[in-house]
Amino acid sequence: MSRMLSWRRGGTWGPRSGAPTPRFDSASAIVISSPDDLARLKPRFMRALSDKFDAEALAGRLVPVLLEDHSVAIFALAEHVGSDQADELARRIRERGGASSGPVRYVLAAPLLLAISRRQLSGQVLGPPAGNRVSSVRTAPAEAFQDVVEWGVRHGASDIHLNVRQGEPESEIKYTVAGQYLAPERFRRLPTSTLFDMLCVAWMDIQGGNGAVFDPGIEQQGSLQRQVDGKRIVLRWSSLAADAGPSVCLRVQQDAAAGLPTLEQLGYLPDQVRSIRRVMLSESGAVIIAGVVGSGKSTSLAALITGLPAHRKVVTIEDPVEYRIPGAIQNTIARHLDTDTHAGFASKLRSLKRSAMTDVLLGEVRDPETGRAFMDLAGSGVNVYTTIHAPSAQRIPDRLASDFIGVPREFLATSGMLKLLIFQALLPLLCRHCALPMQSLLRTDAQWEAHPSGMRWTEWLNLVHALYGRELDLCRVRNARGCESCRHGQPPELHGYAGRTISAELYEPDLAAGPALSAMDAAVCKARQGLIDLRDIEARFHAFETEAMRRSAHGVPSGFQGLKVAS
Numbered sequence: 001m002s003r004m005l006s007w008r009r010g011g012t013w014g015p016r017s018g019a020p021t022p023r024f025d026s027a028s029a030i031v032i033s034s035p036d037d038l039a040r041l042k043p044r045f046m047r048a049l050s051d052k053f054d055a056e057a058l059a060g061r062l063v064p065v066l067l068e069d070h071s072v073a074i075f076a077l078a079e080h081v082g083s084d085q086a087d088e089l090a091r092r093i094r095e096r097g098g099a100s101s102g103p104v105r106y107v108l109a110a111p112l113l114l115a116i117s118r119r120q121l122s123g124q125v126l127g128p129p130a131g132n133r134v135s136s137v138r139t140a141p142a143e144a145f146q147d148v149v150e151w152g153v154r155h156g157a158s159d160i161h162l163n164v165r166q167g168e169p170e171s172e173i174k175y176t177v178a179g180q181y182l183a184p185e186r187f188r189r190l191p192t193s194t195l196f197d198m199l200c201v202a203w204m205d206i207q208g209g210n211g212a213v214f215d216p217g218i219e220q221q222g223s224l225q226r227q228v229d230g231k232r233i234v235l236r237w238s239s240l241a242a243d244a245g246p247s248v249c250l251r252v253q254q255d256a257a258a259g260l261p262t263l264e265q266l267g268y269l270p271d272q273v274r275s276i277r278r279v280m281l282s283e284s285g286a287v288i289i290a291g292v293v294g295s296g297k298s299t300s301l302a303a304l305i306t307g308l309p310a311h312r313k314v315v316t317i318e319d320p321v322e323y324r325i326p327g328a329i330q331n332t333i334a335r336h337l338d339t340d341t342h343a344g345f346a347s348k349l350r351s352l353k354r355s356a357m358t359d360v361l362l363g364e365v366r367d368p369e370t371g372r373a374f375m376d377l378a379g380s381g382v383n384v385y386t387t388i389h390a391p392s393a394q395r396i397p398d399r400l401a402s403d404f405i406g407v408p409r410e411f412l413a414t415s416g417m418l419k420l421l422i423f424q425a426l427l428p429l430l431c432r433h434c435a436l437p438m439q440s441l442l443r444t445d446a447q448w449e450a451h452p453s454g455m456r457w458t459e460w461l462n463l464v465h466a467l468y469g470r471e472l473d474l475c476r477v478r479n480a481r482g483c484e485s486c487r488h489g490q491p492p493e494l495h496g497y498a499g500r501t502i503s504a505e506l507y508e509p510d511l512a513a514g515p516a517l518s519a520m521d522a523a524v525c526k527a528r529q530g531l532i533d534l535r536d537i538e539a540r541f542h543a544f545e546t547e548a549m550r551r552s553a554h555g556v557p558s559g560f561q562g563l564k565v566a567s
C-alpha cells in the first residue's frame with residue numbers, strides 16, 4: 001500500500017499525507033434522480049467498485065462506480081458528495097489511476113444508491129455481492145427508508161405504499177397525495193430486493209407490532225416514528241400478504257402537539273364549524289366522522305376534541321394514538337390480527353368507565369368489538385367521538401347496524417344517541433398562482449383532454465350552470481402545466497395544485513331527514529370561490545350529469561338554493 005493512502009482497510013481514516021486537494025463544490029455534482037436517469041448516463045454505468053476501493057463501509061453514502069469508458073466516478077448522497085470522505089475517496093481513485101482528474105461526482109437518492117452499492121442494480125450481470133460490513137448493511141436500507149418517508153412527508157402524502165412484487169426484478173413505491181395514487185419518478189423501477197431490505201430494516205424499529213421480524217407471509221400492524229425536518233412523524237404500518245407479495249401501507253401522521261389545525265383550517269365552512277360547536281355543548285350522545293381511507297378523519301376528530309373546554313375530562317382509546325391531544329388522557333389499545341388482546345380491551349374499557357370522564361374519543365368503530373365499546377360508552381351517558389368508514393353522513397347508522405359491527409337499530413334510533421353525523425372528503429386545492437378561468441375549457445387550442453364521459457365541454461358547462469346557477473364566474477380550472485410556485489419538486493400529476501381541503505356534510509338525525517348541504521355541494525361552494533376544480537369534484541363524488549339525474553329522480557328543483565335533500 002502506498003504511503004500516500006489515508007484510507008485504511010476496514011473503513012477508518014488514518015492521518016493524511018500528500019498534497020491537499022482543492023475543496024469540491026457540491027453544487028457542481030450531477031444529479032441522477034431516477035433509474036431512468038441512470039440508464040441514460042453517458043458513459044454508461046457498469047457496476048459498483050466499493051470492494052476494489054475498500055469503501056464498503058461507506059456504501060450507504062458514497063459508492064465508487066465503474067463507467068463504460070473504464071473511468072471511475074463517485075455516486076453519493078447529496079449531503080455527502082462534498083464531504084471529507086468523498087474527497088479522500090476521490091484522491092484514492094486518482095492514485096489508483098481510475099480517473100485522470102476529478103473523478104466525476106454524481107448525487108443520487110438513497111434508495112438508488114443503496115441498490116447500486118448492494119449490486120442489485122448494475123449495468124451488467126455481476127458476480128456475488130461483496131461482503132459488506134455489518135454497519136453498512138444496517139444503515140444503508142435505513143437511510144433509503146428515511147428518504148422514502150421524507151419524500152412523502154414533504155409532499156404532503158397521507159399514505160406511502162411499498163408494493164413488493166416477489167418473483168419480479170422490480171417493485172414499486174407509491175404515495176397517496178391529495179387523494180391520488182402516485183408513483184414518483186424518483187422511486188420508479190426499484191429492485192425488489194432493495195425494497196425488501198428496506199422493509200426488513202424498518203420493521204426493526206416498529207412499536208406494538210405483531211412479529212419480531214418483517215414477515216411477508218402474514219398481515220402485520222404496528223407503528224414507528226421518524227424525524228423529518230425536525231418534526232416527529234408517526235407511521236402506522238399495515239401490511240397485506242397479497243398474491244404478488246407483501247404490500248405495506250404506511251399511514252403518515254404528523255405529531256401535531258404544537259399546533260393541530262383548526263376545523264376552519266382543515267376546510268370546514270364557517271357555518272359548519274358553528275353547528276359543530278353548538279352540538280358539542282349538549283351532554284351525552286355521539287359525534288361520528290365518516291369518510292374514505294385517507295380523508296383525514298382522525299385529524300378532524302383530534303381538532304374537534306382539542307376545542308373542548310378544560311373543565312371536561314377527555315379520555316381517548318386509540319389503536320394506536322395518532323395525535324397528541326393537549327389535556328387529554330390518551331390510551332393506546334393495540335389489537336392485533338393474530339393475537340388475543342381482546343380481554344385486555346374489555347378490561348381497559350371497564351377501568352375507563354370508572355374514571356369519571358365526560359368525553360371519550362374512540363379511535364374507530366370497525367368491528368363487533370369496537371361496536372360494543374361504542375354502545376357501552378354512548379349508552380352510559382358520556383360524550384363519544386369516533387370515526388367510521390361510510391360513504392355519506394346518512395349511511396352511518398346503516399354501517400353501525402351492519403353485520404360487521406352489529407349495533408342494534410333500536411339503540412341508534414334512541415333520541416340524542418346519534419348527536420351529529422359528519423361525512424368528509426379531501427379534495428385538492430388549486431394553485432392560486434396558475435389556475436385558469438373555467439371558460440378556458442372552451443379554448444380549442446388548449447391542453448384539455450376530453451371529459452371522461454365523452455361530453456363536449458360546452459355541454460358540460462351548460463349542465464353545471466343549470467345545476468348550480470349562473471354565479472360561477474370565479475370558478476377556475478387546474479393548469480396542468482403548473483407554475484414555479486406549485487411545480488417545484490412535485491410529480492406531474494400534482495402540477496397546478498397546492499394543498500388540500502376538506503369538504504364535509506353535517507347531519508343531525510334528531511332534526512332533519514338529511515344534511516342541509518351535501519359534501520359535494522360544500523365542495524361546489526369552494527369551487528365557486530375558485531379554490532377547487534369542478535372536475536375534481538366529479539372525480540371524488542359523482543358526475544354532474546348523475547347529480548342532475550338524481551335530482552330529477554327525487555323531484556329536487558335545480559339551482560343551488562333549492563338543495564335540501566341529497567343522495
Ligand SMILES: [Zn+2]
Binds near residue numbers: 432433435
Ligand atoms: Zn401553480
